[in-house]
Amino acid sequence: MENKKSLALPQGILIALTALCGSFALGFMLPINRDATNATSRQQVKSENTKVTSVSLSRIKDFQGAMLATWEQEAISKGVFHTVPKSFHGTTIKEAKLAANDKLIALTFDDGPWPGYTAQILDILKKNKVKATFFVVGQVLQHHPDLGKRIVTEGHIIGNHTWNHWYHFFNKQAASLEIDRTADLIYKTTGTKTTLFRPPGGMLHNGLAAYAKSKDYTVVMWSADSIDYALPSPPTLVNRVVRQATPGGIVLLHDGGGPRKNTVAALPSMISKLRKKGYRFVTIPELLEHQEKQKKTVTAQNTK
Numbered sequence: 001m002e003n004k005k006s007l008a009l010p011q012g013i014l015i016a017l018t019a020l021c022g023s024f025a026l027g028f029m030l031p032i033n034r035d036a037t038n039a040t041s042r043q044q045v046k047s048e049n050t051k052v053t054s055v056s057l058s059r060i061k062d063f064q065g066a067m068l069a070t071w072e073q074e075a076i077s078k079g080v081f082h083t084v085p086k087s088f089h090g091t092t093i094k095e096a097k098l099a100a101n102d103k104l105i106a107l108t109f110d111d112g113p114w115p116g117y118t119a120q121i122l123d124i125l126k127k128n129k130v131k132a133t134f135f136v137v138g139q140v141l142q143h144h145p146d147l148g149k150r151i152v153t154e155g156h157i158i159g160n161h162t163w164n165h166w167y168h169f170f171n172k173q174a175a176s177l178e179i180d181r182t183a184d185l186i187y188k189t190t191g192t193k194t195t196l197f198r199p200p201g202g203m204l205h206n207g208l209a210a211y212a213k214s215k216d217y218t219v220v221m222w223s224a225d226s227i228d229y230a231l232p233s234p235p236t237l238v239n240r241v242v243r244q245a246t247p248g249g250i251v252l253l254h255d256g257g258g259p260r261k262n263t264v265a266a267l268p269s270m271i272s273k274l275r276k277k278g279y280r281f282v283t284i285p286e287l288l289e290h291q292e293k294q295k296k297t298v299t300a301q302n303t304k
Contacts, residue, residue, distance in 0.1 A: 084195050084285050085292040089216040092204065095223040096248035096291040103278045105249045106287045107132040108222065110161055110198065112140060113147030114256030120264045121255050122150060128271050130281040132156050135198040135220070138163035138182030140256060145189045152190040157283040159196035159220065160186065162208065165257070167201050175211035196220055196284055220284055222252035226263070229254055234266035242273050248287065 098104060107125075112118045113136055125132055134151050136158055141148045151158050162178040170178065179197065187193050197217040199208045209219045224244035226237055241251055253263055271281070282290070 084218050084288055087292060088218045088288050089195070090213040090218075092209065092213070092219040092221060093250075093288070094221040095246065095250050096287045098248035098291060098294060100247055102290065102294065103247045103280060104282050104287055104290055105245055105247070105251065105274060105279045106282055106284050107251050107253060108135060108159075108198075108220070108284065109133070109253050109255040110135045111137055111165065111257030112255035113144045113151065114140065114260065115144060115147075117260040117264055118144075118147045118255045119150075121260075121267060122154060122156075124264070124267045124271075125156070126154060128268070130271055131283050131286075132281070133159055133196065133220075133284045134255065135159040135161035135196070136182070136186065137161050137165050137256070138178075138185050141182075141185055141189060148186070148189045152192055157194075157196065157285060158186055158190060158192055159194050159198055159284070160212075160217070161198050162200055165200045167203055168206065170207035170211070172207070172211055175207045178208065179212055179215070179217075218284075218288070220250065222250045224249050224251045226251065226253050228260065228263045228266075229258065231259065231262055234262050234269070237262060237266040238270045238273060241270055242277070245274060245277065245279060248291065250284070250287070 096104070107130065109118075109121060109132060112134060118134075134156055136148060136151075138161075148158065160179055160182050163182045164178060166178070183194065195217050197209070197212040198220050199206070199212075202221055203209075204219070204221075212219055223246060224241055226241050228237055232240070241253075245251070253267075254260055255263070274281075
């Protein structure tokens with residue numbers, strides 16, 4: 001009997017140890033299985049989120065495209081959305097090449113939008129039913145966004161005239177800051193993505209024009225210089241512009257950058273005298289579009 005008891009005790013201990021080991025083993029197994037389950041769940045959730053994100057991004061892109069198309073159609077209907085023919089992308093122009101009887105001319109204004117003067121010029125243009133092109137300076141537009149909005153709202157064209165209006169040499173990076181920063185502000189302020197650029201002082205070899213052309217801007221110079229920045233008397237200013245006027249011509253004037261009361265005073269008479277000579281006023285895009293149409297017409301006639 002004593003031998004049986006001595007044998008029973010180790011067996012009980014062995015059973016207890018076995019049960020304990022089983023509990024530990026089960027305890028270790030459960031977390032492992034739980035982690036595996038969680039990992040599978042996370043992978044499923046991640047997969048679902050990826051699908052949702054993909055669908056959402058696709059819908060956002062479709063929505064953005066639809067909104068852009070809608071905006072463009074509204075802008076076109078209001079007459080504030082213009083494109084320059086591709087043949088002029090990355091080029092420099094001083095005037096449009098038109099036939100002698102195509103007496104179209106473009107008035108352009110630089111260095112604004114300027115408090116006081118720009119609004120007065122816009123009033124005169126509106127009264128005389130003339131559309132013009134304004135080359136704005138970024139830092140000036142930043143301070144007078146309402147004038148920039150008015151330029152576009154009233155059907156005029158807005159162009160890029162750099163951020164600081166500096167004359168020194170620019171490397172590619174500096175040129176991009178001057179031009180791209182201004183273009184971004186023009187878009188945020190007016191909704192217009194301009195492809196027209198005019199270098200300050202008409203300087204074509206200091207890096208700005210080269211950068212602009214690399215970005216497919218049309219670099220717009222002029223054929224008639226009013227020299228209004230020298231503050232001539234209004235009659236002198238008017239006679240100078242009328243004398244230089246030609247079909248397809250581009251007139252350089254200023255609405256900012258200094259005192260422009262003489263420019264404001266001369267503008268009504270300038271418009272009147274040019275009209276008496278048979279000129280019609282257009283924007284730069286319209287001027288270039290007319291040249292393109294005329295060129296196609298001539299080409300078609302020559303092929304007959």
